[in-house]
Amino acid sequence: MTTEVRVPTLGESVTEATVATWFKKPGDAVAVDEMLCELETDKVTVEVPSPIAGTLADIVAAEGETVGVDALLANIAEGDSAAAPAKAAKAPAKAEDTPKSANDDAAETDVMVPTLGESVSEATVSNWFKKEGDTVAQDEMLCELETDKVSVEVPAPVAGVLTKISAAEGATVQANGKLGVISGSGGTTAPAPKSVEVPAPSASTGRDVEDAPSAKKAMAEAGLSRDQVTGSGRDGRVMKDDVARAVSAASAPPPAASAPTPRAPVAASDTEREERVKMTRLRQTIAKRLKESQNTAAMLTTYNEVDMTEVMALRNEYKDLFLKKHGVKLGFMSFFTKACIHALNEVPEVNAEIDGTDVVYKNFVHMGIAAGTPTGLVVPVIRDADAMSFAGIEKAIAEMGAKARDGKLSMAEMQGGTFTISNGGVYGSLMSSPILNPPQSGILGMHKIQDRPMAIKGQVVIRPMMYLALSYDHRIVDGKGAVTFLVRVKEALEDPRRLLMDL
The missing domain is CATH 2.40.50.100 (RNA polymerase II/Efflux pump adaptor protein, barrel-sandwich hybrid domain)
Structure with missing residues (x-):
């Protein structure tokens, strides 16, 4: 005899959910109220417990599937689980009575x-x-x-x-x-009875339950330990929302304590008010590579500014049609990528690297796009960007950005870049000097777009302006080449038609 496992009530106005994780597989023994799977809705994570003790016969809705309220998730065969633990617990009286085997x-x-x-x-x-x-x-x-x-x-x-x-x-x-x-x-x-017994919820048993995988990942990203988060799930299980609340509580200023009788404050030592946290390996590597870059390259930065009027107008005119046809939004990064590729063709030393006493010129462009993540700065690489269309570049940037945020970039996806673009403007930066990503010889820094009064044909007009910064290795790139590169990027962005005509 089998019992159906169905999607529970998800909440007011919530009609569907996604199967996030199965914690059991077909053939596994399950106890009453033991967690089978986890569903995610727009707002909350929902646990689905086993209605009976038995064996998970089959899974109907796999991970990633969207299911409605009361939809069938799985079937449980009754009675098999009781025999399984008993059979596992049965052991020979003496070790020598039973021969060893694989x-x-x-x-x-x-x-x-x-x-x-x-x-x-x-x-x-x-x-x-x-x-x-x-x-x-x-x-x-x-x-x-x-x-x-x-x-x-x-x-x-x-x-x-x-x-x-x-x-x-x-x-x-x-x-x-x-x-x-x-x-x-x-x-x-093996604690076989543990899978059958269902202890009453308590502070102690809450530590033994399995926290939601999404919550574990969120705690790791936020740098929180398990003891810093109060779980609201079954038996104290930590859910993703619990981590979000803990992060908010940690960042909120502590409430002012009311003191009925004024007293002289007791000053704590500086050491008592400090917090020492070991740097992550990623942060250590970032620090090491950036310092190596400063120590190795003869780094210099040249600046210019670009009027974004034409790019913004072109983007506004075609963004809806672009999204409809290609399924991805038209952003500024594809324009900057195309403009840099155009300039690299004219000034190839910016796309080269030094290897001992040799200069290695790259007849291709593997474009690095710097991205900030909760754990640090990473630079995923779009390979052969010079052979891509605007849509191809936008799709690649979106895909790499999502992987970077989720911490799923592979090593291969962050290696082999020949030039890098870093967009500090998304954080509000008006002007900065980016640091080279060795062994590359050039990196372009983008910044925020700001309306400024400009003199155009004898008239003062308001234009959306952006400062550009090119940091380059002066050992291989001369000042003339660096300035020429930045001017070509500026010209291509102020008149995007030049990109189409290769001018």
Whole structure:
């Protein structure tokens, strides 16, 4: 006999949700009220518990699917779960009575550091999502590693019990190093009764429940520990909204304490008011590379300004048609990318690099687009941007930007750039000097668009102006080449028709 698992009531005016995560797979034993999956709506995350004890027979709505209220999610076969724990708990009276085999309870599997990417030899263990003694399912996320540029999730290679953590949080591990050990499922150390028993919610049991994956990621991005967040989910489980509230509470100024009797303030020492936090590997790498850039390159910056009137007019005229045809918004970045490519063709040394005593000229443009993320600055690379259309560039920028925000950029997607564009204008910067991204020889800094009075044909008119900054390596790029490059970018943006006619 089977029992259906259906989408619960989602709330007033909410008619559908997306299946975010399944915590069980077909064939798994489940207990009454044990969490099966997680649904995400426009506003909240909803947990779906098991209505009965049994075995998950099948999953009808896979992860990523959109489901309506009362839609069928899965089916549970009754009665099988009771036998499974009992069978697992049954053990021979003596170890010598039962011969060892490949499927024996003592079988162990090492959890190893996965391939980290080209030229990456080590990583730091940033978070363990399981502790020693926890039961894990195959492919369930165990921990997260942080390399110089990306975060890497490590799944369980087999189902079983995490019997040992070899590399604690904060430890540095080498590529293919050992992280922990998983004993085969059904081992005597496995807390089999835990999957059947449903303890009453309490402060202590709340620490043993699995927090929402989206909440774990949000806590990692915000730099919050589990103890700093109060969970509102079942048995104290932390949800994504709980992390958002904790972040807001941390950033809000503390309420003024009422003091009925004025007293002389007791000054705390400076040390007591400080907070010391270890830099992430990404932040350490950013600091190291930027300082290397300053120490190695003969860096100089030249400035100009551009009248954005024509670009803005062209964008406003065609943005709706562009979106309808290509499915992506027409932004300013594609214009700047095209203008830089045009200028790089005329001044190729800005697109070159120094290798020892050689100058390596690139007959292609792999455009780096600097992007700020919660964990630091990254520079995804759009390969062969010089062969792309406006729509192709906009789609590539949107795709890379989404990956950067989600921390899902691969090492390959951040390597091989020949020139970089950095848009500080999105943060309100009016003027800045960008730092080179070695071994590149040039980087263009964009800034905010600001209405300013300009003298045009003897008349003072208001125009939307932007300051441009080109930082370049003076070892390979002369002042004349740098100024020429920036002037060509300015000319192309002030008269976008030049881009179409290659002028």
